Amino acid sequence: MNIRTVCVLGGTGFVGRHLVKALSAAGLQVKVFTRRVQRARPLLVLPGVVLVETDYGNVTDLQHAFEGSDAIIHLVGIPDGHAKLQRRVHVDLPRTVVEAARLARVQRLVYMSALHADAHGGASTFLRTKGAGEDLVHAMAEEVRVTSFRPAPIFGRGDALLTPLAARIQEHRRLLLANAGARLAPVYVMDVVERLVQALFSPHRGGDRHDLCGPRTYTLGELAAYVAHTLNRPCRILPLPDALAAPRAWLTGHLPGGHTGLDRHRTLQVGAQCPAGDPCPTPLEAVVADVLVPSDLQGRLQQLRSRPH
Numbered sequence: 236m237n238i239r240t241v242c243v244l245g246g247t248g249f250v251g252r253h254l255v256k257a258l259s260a261a262g263l264q265v266k267v268f269t270r271r272v273q274r275a276r277p278l279l280v281l282p283g284v285v286l287v288e289t290d291y292g293n294v295t296d297l298q299h300a301f302e303g304s305d306a307i308i309h310l311v312g313i314p315d316g317h318a319k320l321q322r323r324v325h326v327d328l329p330r331t332v333v334e335a336a337r338l339a340r341v342q343r344l345v346y347m348s349a350l351h352a353d354a355h356g357g358a359s360t361f362l363r364t365k366g367a368g369e370d371l372v373h374a375m376a377e378e379v380r381v382t383s384f385r386p387a388p389i390f391g392r393g394d395a396l397l398t399p400l401a402a403r404i405q406e407h408r409r410l411l412l413a414n415a416g417a418r419l420a421p422v423y424v425m426d427v428v429e430r431l432v433q434a435l436f437s438p439h440r441g442g443d444r445h446d447l448c449g450p451r452t453y454t455l456g457e458l459a460a461y462v463a464h465t466l467n468r469p470c471r472i473l474p475l476p477d478a479l480a481a482p483r484a485w486l487t488g489h490l491p492g493g494h495t496g497l498d499r500h501r502t503l504q505v506g507a508q509c510p511a512g513d514p515c516p517t518p519l520e521a522v523v524a525d526v527l528v529p530s531d532l533q534g535r536l537q538q539l540r541s542r543p544h
């Protein structure tokens with residue numbers, strides 16, 4: 236299929252930034268949709284990238300913004316938050332997007348869901364609303380060809396998995412870790428980007444859904460220990476008993492700046508391993524330095540290495 240112009244919704248986020256860079260490097264025209272253009276300005280240095288400000292509230296406005304585009308990649312999502320907000324972001328917003336895509340005659344939609352998303356059996360509001368949004372997008376898409384992806388936690392520069400763990404390990408010599416036994420098969424962000432781009436150009440007629448996992452499974456405790464080892468930072472990882480983890484998650488979710496709320500705790504408790512299939516190739520060990528070492532430090536190390544002795 237001939238794809239020249241792609242709309243990326245949620246293109247300012249962790250996955251989005253890596254994806255937009257790859258699409259721009261591939262010579263595509265990329266429209267990045269965002270609620271706050273001001274914050275997204277750094278993306279404008281990439282060739283072919285323009286920003287579109289939207290609150291996703293109006294089908295007609297979105298339709299006009301989509302017109303003339305060949306495909307949409309939908310990455311908008313929030314990892315937790317109260318149920319009403321999650322329903323609005325994960326169900327109502329995709330409904331508006333698919334309706335606008337249909338009216339604008341965009342033929343291709345690549346949709347980002349989450350591993351274990353399930354409208355009825357999901358263990359958290361996040362997994363239930365993501366599942367409901369995914370089902371709705373597939374059900375509504377008669378004229379739009381939809382492919383959806385269901386990733387395990389994603390790692391890479393700027394992620395929400397290894398980066399916050401590293402920050403906590405840098406600060407503390409002991410880390411009280413909830414869900415330390417949760418089993419995860421994290422997937423590398425550039426493998427995810429590759430699958431998203433492949434789906435764009437695939438001649439497949441759509442309707443397909445793909446789980447995405449990395450090649451290895453770790454417990455969260457093992458991941459934390461590995462990050463500490465990589466940073467060469469002695470840190471004792473102390474698993475927080477499950478009976479205490481839920482009340483603590485509830486409490487931190489209610490504190491100002493608290494992030495690991497009860498809903499995220501419930502999502503994590505399920506773990507994230509793909510039931511079957513073809514794992515993405517990149518092991519965490521192959522890229523961990525690039526993920527954890529700040530880029531300015533990498534630049535300085537590179538300079539030191541290239542200096543004559």
Ligand SMILES: NC(=O)c1ccc[n+]([C@@H]2O[C@H](COP(=O)([O-])OP(=O)(O)OC[C@H]3O[C@@H](n4cnc5c(N)ncnc54)[C@H](OP(=O)(O)O)[C@@H]3O)[C@@H](O)[C@H]2O)c1
Binds near residue numbers: 349
């Ligand atoms: N990262 C992971 O480990 C992981 C794992 C499984 C599934 N996923 C899914 O993959 C997708 C991308 O993840 P990510 O980590 O890149 O997410 P992210 O960094 O949090 O970015 C999400 C994007 O969604 C937009 N957004 C957030 N709240 C919104 C709201 N209330 N209304 C409209 N737009 C809103 C933001 O765009 P603006 O602020 O610019 O508007 C942001 O760029 C999400 O759907 C996520 O659920 C991610």
